[in-house]
Amino acid sequence: MADERFVLATYELEDEEKALKKRADGIAVGLTVGSWTDLPAAQQERMQPYCGRVEDITVLERLGEGRVRARITIGYPVVNFPARIPALLTTVFGKLSMDGRIRLVRLELPPAFVGAFPGPKFGAAGVREILGVQGRPLLMSIFKSCIGMPLDALVAAFTEQALGGADLIKDDEIFFNESIAPPEARVQAYRDAARRTEEETGQKVLYAVNLTGPVTQLRDRARRLSELGAGALLINAFAYGLDVVQALAEDPEVTVPLMAHPAVAGAMYAAPGYGISAAILFGQLLRLAGADIVIYPSPYGTVTLEANEGREVLGHLREDNGLKPALPAPSAGIHPGLVPLLVRDYGVDVIVNAGGGIHGHPGGARAGGRAFVAAIRAVMDRRPLAEAAGESPELAAAIEKWGVKEA
Amino acid sequence: MADERFVLATYELEDEEKALKKRADGIAVGLTVGSWTDLPAAQQERMQPYCGRVEDITVLERLGEGRVRARITIGYPVVNFPARIPALLTTVFGKLSMDGRIRLVRLELPPAFVGAFPGPKFGAAGVREILGVQGRPLLMSIFKSCIGMPLDALVAAFTEQALGGADLIKDDEIFFNESIAPPEARVQAYRDAARRTEEETGQKVLYAVNLTGPVTQLRDRARRLSELGAGALLINAFAYGLDVVQALAEDPEVTVPLMAHPAVAGAMYAAPGYGISAAILFGQLLRLAGADIVIYPSPYGTVTLEANEGREVLGHLREDNGLKPALPAPSAGIHPGLVPLLVRDYGVDVIVNAGGGIHGHPGGARAGGRAFVAAIRAVMDRRPLAEAAGESPELAAAIEKWGVKEA
Numbered sequence: 001m002a003d004e005r006f007v008l009a010t011y012e013l014e015d016e017e018k019a020l021k022k023r024a025d026g027i028a029v030g031l032t033v034g035s036w037t038d039l040p041a042a043q044q045e046r047m048q049p050y051c052g053r054v055e056d057i058t059v060l061e062r063l064g065e066g067r068v069r070a071r072i073t074i075g076y077p078v079v080n081f082p083a084r085i086p087a088l089l090t091t092v093f094g095k096l097s098m099d100g101r102i103r104l105v106r107l108e109l110p111p112a113f114v115g116a117f118p119g120p121k122f123g124a125a126g127v128r129e130i131l132g133v134q135g136r137p138l139l140m141s142i143f144k145s146c147i148g149m150p151l152d153a154l155v156a157a158f159t160e161q162a163l164g165g166a167d168l169i170k171d172d173e174i175f176f177n178e179s180i181a182p183p184e185a186r187v188q189a190y191r192d193a194a195r196r197t198e199e200e201t202g203q204k205v206l207y208a209v210n211l212t213g214p215v216t217q218l219r220d221r222a223r224r225l226s227e228l229g230a231g232a233l234l235i236n237a238f239a240y241g242l243d244v245v246q247a248l249a250e251d252p253e254v255t256v257p258l259m260a261h262p263a264v265a266g267a268m269y270a271a272p273g274y275g276i277s278a279a280i281l282f283g284q285l286l287r288l289a290g291a292d293i294v295i296y297p298s299p300y301g302t303v304t305l306e307a308n309e310g311r312e313v314l315g316h317l318r319e320d321n322g323l324k325p326a327l328p329a330p331s332a333g334i335h336p337g338l339v340p341l342l343v344r345d346y347g348v349d350v351i352v353n354a355g356g357g358i359h360g361h362p363g364g365a366r367a368g369g370r371a372f373v374a375a376i377r378a379v380m381d382r383r384p385l386a387e388a389a390g391e392s393p394e395l396a397a398a399i400e401k402w403g404v405k406e407a
Numbered sequence: 408m409a410d411e412r413f414v415l416a417t418y419e420l421e422d423e424e425k426a427l428k429k430r431a432d433g434i435a436v437g438l439t440v441g442s443w444t445d446l447p448a449a450q451q452e453r454m455q456p457y458c459g460r461v462e463d464i465t466v467l468e469r470l471g472e473g474r475v476r477a478r479i480t481i482g483y484p485v486v487n488f489p490a491r492i493p494a495l496l497t498t499v500f501g502k503l504s505m506d507g508r509i510r511l512v513r514l515e516l517p518p519a520f521v522g523a524f525p526g527p528k529f530g531a532a533g534v535r536e537i538l539g540v541q542g543r544p545l546l547m548s549i550f551k552s553c554i555g556m557p558l559d560a561l562v563a564a565f566t567e568q569a570l571g572g573a574d575l576i577k578d579d580e581i582f583f584n585e586s587i588a589p590p591e592a593r594v595q596a597y598r599d600a601a602r603r604t605e606e607e608t609g610q611k612v613l614y615a616v617n618l619t620g621p622v623t624q625l626r627d628r629a630r631r632l633s634e635l636g637a638g639a640l641l642i643n644a645f646a647y648g649l650d651v652v653q654a655l656a657e658d659p660e661v662t663v664p665l666m667a668h669p670a671v672a673g674a675m676y677a678a679p680g681y682g683i684s685a686a687i688l689f690g691q692l693l694r695l696a697g698a699d700i701v702i703y704p705s706p707y708g709t710v711t712l713e714a715n716e717g718r719e720v721l722g723h724l725r726e727d728n729g730l731k732p733a734l735p736a737p738s739a740g741i742h743p744g745l746v747p748l749l750v751r752d753y754g755v756d757v758i759v760n761a762g763g764g765i766h767g768h769p770g771g772a773r774a775g776g777r778a779f780v781a782a783i784r785a786v787m788d789r790r791p792l793a794e795a796a797g798e799s800p801e802l803a804a805a806i807e808k809w810g811v812k813e814a
Binding site: 216297 | 438439440441442446450453454456457486487488489491492493494496497498500501502503504505506507508511551552553554555556560579580581583584585586619620621622623626643646647648650651653654657668669670671672673674675677678680681682683704709710711712762763766767
């Protein structure tokens with residue numbers, strides 16, 4: 001039974017086997033009370049509740065010449081830091097991140113500590129409720145070729161994507177240029193466009209606007225954009241810092257779902273043996289901070305994420321920990337022929353997120369969206385895509401171009 | 408001659424040699440205008456100024472089976488993003504960070520883009536001016552064993568460090584607990600203690616307080632702490648996000664130097680072949696954002712940083728780019744016997760930053776500080792430490808414990 005007073009952090013590292021015990025002790029003391037044995041007894045007693053402790057040392061593999069690959073688990077007293085990601089990360093992987101070949105592979109957090117975080121404001125169910133969509137995956141279209149385009153051209157492109165059947169349309173995460181069509185203007189123009197398409201199709205569509213600007217202005221801008229009619233906020237969480245997500249999730253005036261983009265995160269998780277596992281970054285930390293939708297690499301494209309780490313991310317986004325579950329948006333390489341696999345691997349509570357798979361459709365973005373809609377309907381009806389393609393020329397064209405993988 | 412309109416980013420990566428050209432084109436287009444060949448001619452013309460371009464492809468090593476280690480340089484139009492670190496990083500290493508074995512190794516920034524960043528408000532000269540110290544390295548003491556200690560005990564420890572001769576005393580970066588001695592109380596109590604020791608010794612001492620709390624409150628807290636008498640602000644820049652440093656550097660009401668701590672940065676730079684080089688993180692980005700003092704791993708301790716990357720960091724902190732030079736504070740493993748090496752490797756404009764090398768002195772922190780002061784004086788007088796130790800029992804004891812390395 002875990003001790004409620006400690007956050008447990010597990011590291012995978014390489015070292016000399018005979019040095020492991022001393023190294024673990026050094027971490028437990030060095031990253032909490034700083035030093036120990038030199039302190040007078042009275043001070044030791046006073047600092048005891050703040051001192052870390054070694055929970056476990058396990059040798060995984062002997063590498064020869066006395067060196068091993070090992071796991072070390074350290075318990076850090078939760079009283080040492082508030083429930084904020086920068087404090088947690090600085091403590092458990094601040095200095096340690098620079099300590100040779102070492103990777104933070106697991107965090108076990110006491111329920112009370114988890115409960116002190118906001119978690120998603122809407123979560124999977126809340127996003128579905130806004131959209132009025134149950135029982136099928138959601139479809140998200142990634143806006144492409146935006147920088148430099150005037151607003152009327154962007155509205156036309158938005159409308160095509162909406163008419164294709166997208167439930168969500170998101171900005172490209174690299175859309176920072178504000179000289180031609182700034183976020184406020186886009187939000188208002190797309191809001192009006194979405195009303196028009198909804199009248200035509202009966203389907204709602206949420207626009208996720210890229211939240212940009214100086215970090216000190218993000219909260220005000222988020223409030224203004226949600227007031228103006230943004231459907232969601234896209235946040236480059238790892239470039240801005242995860243605490244931004246938490247600040248927005250805790251703000252009652254930010255009234256739309258938060259969508260976290262994984263940009264720059266690869267710098268932290270992609271190297272074997274170093275950094276922080278993707279499961280922690282995307283699965284645990286983003287959900288704690290309050291991301292309603294988590295975009296992260298799918299196992300189908302060229303973007304790097306080990307399959308087992310991807311499954312771990314998904315587990316964390318949904319695990320029963322008192323916070324609302326977040327919606328996964330596995331991304332990269334998604335085309336209509338992959339929808340059966342996506343539903344097999346992620347279930348129905350998933351966002352089918354496509355850029356090239358929509359805009360690259362031979363018939364354009366509207367046809368690209370329709371092909372996905374047909375594929376999603378076929379999978380929910382348990383019909384093979386090849387069969388459904390008989391009734392959907394758009395799906396047929398997509399399969400012609402990208403193929404199909406039945407689950 | 409570099410083209411003023413482009414930020415050049417160089418990546419080191421592994422791939423098939425025959426795939427390099429296509430991959431480079433994919434980066435240049437994919438991370439700027441999104442797609443290209445499918446666009447109508449009118450749109451291509453309109454988007455041309457926003458489109459990236461391939462500057463260089465160089466094969467570094469053939470790995471066999473058609474695979475190579477190579478460098479690719481891409482030019483990104485500066486009009487695509489404002490002069491803020493999250494926008495820059497998301498563009499040049501957002502999605503790309505997740506693209507297999509790839510490392511961002513170099514950034515070449517046009518002078519006008521550099522000039523749009525604040526850079527250090529004080530810089531090396533400004534910090535010296537506040538302290539009234541010229542012509543010798545500055546001495547910084549790292550506060551240890553703080554969490555859980557009452558304010559009077561902390562003031563006593565502060566006073567010992569000040570009487571030892573420290574020019575700066577910094578919080579431990581893991582000091583987040585605010586239940587016993589919160590930052591505002593520490594700043595006021597240490598300010599008064601510093602006045603008392605200055606009356607006694609004639610020497611100023613700046614206290615660098617750990618800036619903690621939700622990211623949305625950091626600016627207000629920074630203003631309040633500088634108003635209350637903080638000597639500097641210690642910022643976990645990589646845990647909070649580098650834009651926080653820039654926001655503080657741009658704020659006229661934050662009137663004290665900014666000191667950036669490298670915690671968590673190892674997750675990004677430590678793995679060979681992945682992530683972002685330390686030279687970019689510590690040398691370029693922190694100085695652009697406005698860190699006056701940059702703490703980063705020294706080559707003398709166990710903390711990881713390749714010697715050539717360390718030299719590159721130093722070059723960036725001082726290069727003539729229109730911004731004020733920042734002060735390096737190479738850290739980990741520093742003891743008095745290393746001061747000759749430190750001055751040889753970093754010059755006089757360096758902060759000698761020690762924790763264990765001060766608190767671990769057999770005579771305590773005050774004696775530990777004095778040993779450093781004697782060592783710094785000896786080096787500036789071009790005398791061997793062993794000789795100077797004859798007049799300083801504290802330096803003699805330090806050399807007895809840790810040894811000496813003459814340059």
